[in-house]
Structure formats: C-alpha cells, structure tokens
Amino acid sequence: MKKSKEIVGLPIISISDGIEVGKVKTVIINAEKGAIDYVVVDSGIQILSAKVIPTEYVLGIGEYALTIENEDAINDISKIPAAIDLLQKNIQVKGTKVLTKKGRLIGEIGDIYINEEDNCSIVGLEYIADITQKSIRIIPRDSIITFGKNLVVVKEDVESRLLDRAADLALDEDVDSEKKNFETSAVADIDGSVPAEDDIQPDAVADMMETKHREYLNGKVATKTIFDNDGNTLIEENTVIDDVIFEIAKSNGKVIELVMNNR
Template identity: 30%
Template sequence: MKKASEIVGLPVMSKTSGKKIAVIKDLVFSRKKFRILALMTHEGSVFKEAKIIKYKNVISVGKDAIIVDKENVIESAANIPDIFQLIKEREKIIGEDVITESGENIGIIKDIIIDEGSGKVLGFILSDGLIQDIMDGRNVLPYIYGITFGKDAMIISDEIKTEFDKNKEYFKKLLELEQ
C-alpha cells in the first residue's frame, strides 16, 4: 500500500540505463475503474503538452523512486484519448466531500491509498477537520463496492457508513502496519 501523496515528487528511474528521466507531478485517476491510469511528469499549459507514463509501464514504486524499464516510456497525453480527457477535465478526488445517502458529511478526502503493483485504489484517508485530526488522527475508508463518485462528492451507502463507524480503529491500524 502507498499513499498517493508519497508518489508525487518521486524521481522516475530507467532500469536499463539507471538514468533519472522525470519527476512525478501528479497522478491520473479513473473514477470509473478506481485505479491510477498514468503518472504525470509534465503538466500541460497553453504552450506545452502534458506528458505521462502509463501506469502499466511502471515496474515498481519504491520508497525513494519509481522504476520503469526504458527511458522512452514518457508519452504525450494528447496521444491517449482516455487519459487526455481525464487530465483536461481536471477531476480531482482529493478534496472531495464524502457524504452518506442520508446526507451526512463524514469528511473530506485528504489522500488516496493505492496498491502500488496494480494502481488500484484500496481506500481513502479522510479528515474531519484540523482539531478532530489532531485529537483522533485521520480516518481510513476502504474502497468497498457501493461507493459512488459524483461530480462534486463521493457518495456512500448508509450500510458502508455503519461498517466504517464500527471499524474505524481497525482501518487506521491497517494503514499504520504498512508504514
């Protein structure tokens, strides 16, 4: 398990040459597939295209670097329509509210937990606000079938909320074990 925030800023190293070829600027998530599709190495602007590395080209995500096989894995996002569309829409998961079907806000997504081997989203780190975070620590909501991403918020069923409340401490401990 790795937090998305631990990946941003890592250098990308070529396994064959040992050369640093890029630094990760952002992650491109698919809300439909609940996984990372690409790592952004250059953000797009008016004059420059966004550059990415498809996640399937990543050999490993370590503590200090990301390893890819060859130097030529960096591609223009414009050449990959589904990834380009996600970048263009600038849909972010971090910062979204998490709301139950009955309308209760249980927090804001502060980070995403991923499986570094597959890029699959395993869960979300939530904040209840600064004071609550300091007193109790941040909560971990595992990705469970039944979570829906809307345009402005993540919606969870009341059943998921009940399980979340019952197992908060257990979920926090799972994250601590990996660190």
C-alpha cells in the same frame, strides 16, 4: 501501499539506462475503475502538453523512485485520448467532501491509499471528520460507492467500517479476496463453470452504483437548476426527481450533481 503524496515528486528512473528521466508531477485518476491510470511527468510545461506514463508500464514505486523499463514507457498526453478525457474530468478525490448514500455530509478526504502492486488501484481514503480531529481514520474501498469530481459517495454505515491504520487495508483486501473466491466457487458449483472476472465485475459494480443513486434520489427535489455541457437547461430547480429525471441526468453525466443538490 502508498499515499499519493508519497508518489508525487518521486524521481522517475529508466532501469535500462540507469538514468533519471523526470519526476512525478501528479497522477490521473480513473474514477470508474477506482485507480490511477497515468502518472504525469514533470517537464516544466503545461499539463495538456505534458508527457505521461500509463501505470501498466510502471515497474515499481519505491521509497526513493518510480521505475520504468525505458523511456518508451513515456508518451505525449496529446496522443492518448483516454488520458485527456480523464484529465478533463479532473477527478482529484483529495480535498473532496464525503457524502453518505442518504445524503449526510460527514467530512472530507485527506489523501488516497494506493496498492502499487495491483494496477495502482485505490484501496482506501484518508477520512477527516473535522479540523479538530486528531487522528486520521481510513475509509476502505468496499465502503465507497462513487468517486466524484466534488464529492465521494460512501455507504450509509461507513462510520462503523472505518479503519485506524493503513496496515488494516491489507487485511481488508485479504478478506475481500477470500470472499470473492468463495462467491466464484459458489457460482461454479451451480452451473459447473467459473465466469471470467471481466464478465462479472465491471457491469455488476456499475449497476450497483446506478441502483444506489436512483434509490437515493427518487422522490427528492432538485435545489438548483442543472445545465448540460452546452449550457442548456436539463433539470429546473424544484423539480421532483423520478425515473425520467434520473435518466436525463444519467445520459448527460449529471447524476453526481443531482446527488449534491437535492432535498
């Protein structure tokens, strides 16, 4: 388990050559997966001309170094459209506001916790209720609905799910794993077959997120005019949000902006 601040700045070591090939400049987050997809290599040039390492090629992230097999793991970001797309979305998570499903702003995110042994998935978020808070608490992954550019959307009962120690995240993962095994077994008992993980997870998560957003926004009123990426008006201020408006926001990637600007 690592915080992102423990990764940034680490030397990158090619174990085949036994040499340092760079340092970690930053990480690129895939919000849909809830994971770090790329590590940016610090080479002293602008980030859009930088080199990156897909996390699938990372052998390990230790206290003193991040290791890769050899320099073939390092690629020009310009040759990886997916990395450029994620970079342009600029999902930082750190420092973003925390919004509950029903629209309460309850604090902000301090840092992210990453399971480096599970494809650098995000397993929890440091939660800061206010500047007077003396102890950092942690939002577990199963309480997070959306990783957005300007905010993180969480379940309404998130306060009752907060953890006090990073070690508790590992326990939480163990419980989730047992639950998943149980649910998969239950499906197998019904029809005699076990669905592949890829068949049951991504679509289900995406559908859940969409349903929660739709339920939260339905009947509310937009408090600002929302524009598409070309500057055209999509949703005018004071528009009542219904299924038609939601679909307009969804098709233009503006659902989170609606979540942030309604009453």
